[in-house]
Amino acid sequence: MLKPMLACCKIYISESRNKAALKAIERAAKLCSEARIVNKYEDETYNRVGYTLVSKLRPSSSLDSCPLKDAALAMVATAFKNIDFDTHSGTHPRLGVVDHICFHPLANTSLEQTANVAKSLASDVGKILEVPTYLYGAAHENGRTLDSIRRELGYFSPNIQGNVWAGGLKSQDLPLAPDEGPSQADSSKGVIVIGTTKWVDNYNVPVFSTNISAVRRIAKRVSERGGGLPAVQAMALVHEEGVIEVACNLLDPQLVGGEKVQDEVERLAVEEGMVAVKGYFTDFSRDKIIKMFLEEGN
Structure with missing residues (x-):
């Protein structure tokens, strides 16, 4: 079959x-x-x-x-x-x-x-x-x-x-x-x-801050373009009062996944005198999506 x-x-x-x-x-x-x-x-x-x-x-x-x-x-x-x-x-x-x-x-x-x-x-x-x-x-x-x-x-x-x-x-x-x-x-x-x-994973890390310039520095240092993690794109976006997110595209999740991004954002946030909290994915994993589609079709 x-x-x-x-x-x-x-x-x-x-x-x-x-x-x-x-x-x-x-x-x-x-x-x-x-x-x-x-x-x-x-x-x-x-x-x-x-x-x-x-x-x-x-x-x-x-x-x-x-x-x-x-x-x-x-x-x-x-x-x-x-x-x-x-x-x-x-x-x-x-x-x-x-x-x-x-x-x-x-x-x-x-x-x-x-x-x-x-x-x-x-x-x-x-x-x-x-x-x-x-x-x-x-x-x-x-x-x-x-x-x-x-x-x-x-x-x-x-x-x-x-x-x-x-x-x-x-x-x-x-x-x-x-x-x-x-x-x-x-x-x-x-x-x-x-x-x-x-496949691309999207992973966002909230940072408690109102200093968009500082969080942009973090985003740049996390991204491959800024000399950071390979296959990672990142930008800083104001999300809610007192919170700015480092929004990341993980272009090769097998190489660099959410955990590595989380650790790096937390480390850089400390250097800037800020606190980063646990991030989140905006979608299911590739394997989970395949499983969900096939199971729902039965």
């Missing part, structure tokens, strides 16, 4: 407070019965929600009828109908109503296969929904990275006073040409970034 080919995509939507919009997005996903949402992570301070959508892939099927792509496209289209980027605000950076989608191979599936799904979705988002779309990772011909796109589009700089991102993009004109869709952005929708990579 052939083992099932499984893949997932993580869909990050710039909204967590509009419950009616989220319910509509979730209903749209359910219209494709072969794909299932196995995790939903909401953060009201960040005003952001992350969905983990999983489906089997068909080895010889056309991408025109791929359940994972179809469900993702339905969720994206519904998000654009129900959320106005111009009225959005939160303490997490974002580039659009649907900020980011990343495909990951899970079981018996290759990176190339998930890249093909990502590229097909990006084409539909660009042509059908008419939203500027950027590709990264294995979905991009040169393997462009997610953070490089974000830096060129100003993702990491709060766009109003303080540490808050609010409203749509400052200009319809984009400093980086999209891979799909129009060359200008509708401020009510923004842009979307779609890619595919090996």
Whole structure:
């Protein structure tokens, strides 16, 4: 008996407070019965929600009828109908109503296969929904990275006073040409970034502080870019009163996992005269997601 080919995509939507919009997005996903949402992570301070959508892939099927792509496209289209980027605000950076989608191979599936799904979705988002779309990772011909796109589009700089991102993009004109869709952005929708990579864990460590500059120093020293832990990306984000999080992408969890990041943030926090508390993952592990999907399907 052939083992099932499984893949997932993580869909990050710039909204967590509009419950009616989220319910509509979730209903749209359910219209494709072969794909299932196995995790939903909401953060009201960040005003952001992350969905983990999983489906089997068909080895010889056309991408025109791929359940994972179809469900993702339905969720994206519904998000654009129900959320106005111009009225959005939160303490997490974002580039659009649907900020980011990343495909990951899970079981018996290759990176190339998930890249093909990502590229097909990006084409539909660009042509059908008419939203500027950027590709990264294995979905991009040169393997462009997610953070490089974000830096060129100003993702990491709060766009109003303080540490808050609010409203749509400052200009319809984009400093980086999209891979799909129009060359200008509708401020009510923004842009979307779609890619595919090996599995990534997201791990956030709260630090008791109001000194964003100091916690940014910690985040930089934790990240590979700042000479810290390999395969770790990190940024400092105001989360709640008196708490700033070091939000980390663990690009190779087998090499550097949450425990190593936790230890390093705690050590650096002490050097800054601060206290870091136990962090948390925003999703289940890859193995847990596979198990949950297969068990729920029985």
